[in-house]
Amino acid sequence: MSAGALIEEWRAYLANNRRRSPHTVRAYASAAERLVAAAGLADWAAVARTEAQHLRSHLAARRAEGLGNASAARELSALKAFIAFARQQSGDPDPAPPRLRGPRIKKGLPRPVTPDEAINLADGVDSLAADDWIGARDRAVLLLMYGSGLRIAEALSLTGRDAVLGDVLQVTGKGGKQRVVPILPVTRAAVADYVRLCAWPISANAPLFRGAKGGPLSPGMVQKAMAQARRALGLPDTATPHALRHSFATHLLSAGADLRSLQELLGHASLGSTQIYTRVDAASLLENYRKAHPRG
Template sequence: MADSAFATDDVMRAQISLWQRELGSVRRLADNTIEAYARDLDQFLAFLCTHTGGPVSLVTLADLRAADIRAFMARRRTESLGSRSLARVLSALKSFFRFLEREGVLATEALNIIRTPRLARTLPKALTVVEARGTITTTAAIEERPWIAARDMAVLSLCYGAGLRIAEALAVTRSDLEGTALRVTGKGGKIRLVPLIDTVRRAIDVYLELCPFKLWPEEPLFRGLRGGVLSPRLVQLRVAQLRGALGLPPSATPHALRHSFATHLLSRGGDLRAIQELLGHASLSTTQIYTAVDTERLLDSYRKAHPRG
């Protein structure tokens, strides 16, 4: 497939640059998302160049038909792209065309006719309360170095006790700790405040007392063996060790602790909107998946316990 840099004119490339800038500065999407969107658009424009037999201009896009987009999606499907990735491709294209419409550059109805590929609904697999706690406390039993055991317990405590993503936990600095609250930088650089329960705060304090390295206020708290910033891979390997020690399923990962945080809050009457804020979800629909998780758990208990289950 040709490179879209050779498939478009200067005017088109300028619009693409402005669109990418908006994704970062206005919509504040994560860098990885912006790169994926740009790559998807690049592949679409390169396809159009071959499909229409010439460089793609704004006039080409204005004349776009739904059949052209379907042809591109079909091509990507033959390249073994799954439904979830195809949905992201369509989202990227719609984002670019909405930008062009807002800027008064062009408008087209072609994309509105295309349906998003149906996605298989996958529910997060939460640990039980006992399993989640065991994942944290067993760390001390399998790690001989006290400061490393304390470090890993603090990181996992943030995932389960505060609902942080692993990347968010590893980015925490001293200056983010504000007494009983924690300032978290989430996806797209969005800031949220998360309450720190006593057990999580104590886990962090124990680590800070034992850590052999100087920790400056604006630098990440959690360090590797030689003092560098702790890698997510090391946390994943630690949880893999804990799975073996506790006999947990492969679904028991650092991110499963975050799922467990949300599921356990909801099962104890937590407000869905509050859980959305704690998790840093932009949309309530993302958080609502946990209502299905909790319902499934209740149904499973019912089937096992009811005399006629």
């Protein structure tokens, strides 16, 4: 078996058996490809013999290339999964991956934008766009992220079947997990405006949001439009499309939403991923206290 065949089989397993997202499949396949190339591995038995010290050396080389802590931790996770799969494929009675602890990662606080800033950004991408339909498109995407907590990939995965929105929308998130999110009237109206103005026909099986030449809209184009609006409004570099999803979560928590409900709305696999927003809200409360208290 060739190294390329190993990677293709691994990619197919992730996509078809584990139903991982395309982004995860690409990242895990790339990590495996680097290990296979560096160690000269050509079959599943060879991959299965990879031990903790081999992984440690490989990751040390990657760190020397400038890989940060968070990226190194993700790569280690991908390689452990790859080796566990190899051990299954080779009939190893102990398919567990090598025991190796990843680098400690300090979790930073998400930096949400205020409700006014979120609306101003959505209006800004609209007013700064070269064409009316492109401005309406970008505004609709940003409002889906802010108003419904969608990831940018989830918003761009919508098809023509979603063109007429109701009060709720079913979306497919990471790992193929489905959830139902609320749709605000302003978001529903924004999507309807885009559909009315779109320069390309909206068909049921095609992407709802289209690029200037009619193909699927890329995340990079949304990020570029928001960066332009962010500069025009004098907002910091942290005001990214993903910050709108953070804002959705933080504002709901401030309004009294419980963590379990927030977990469902965000599509987090574990409550731990959602709990970071309690730190965001606490930080906001402390900042307001310091500004308001006479001894602050």
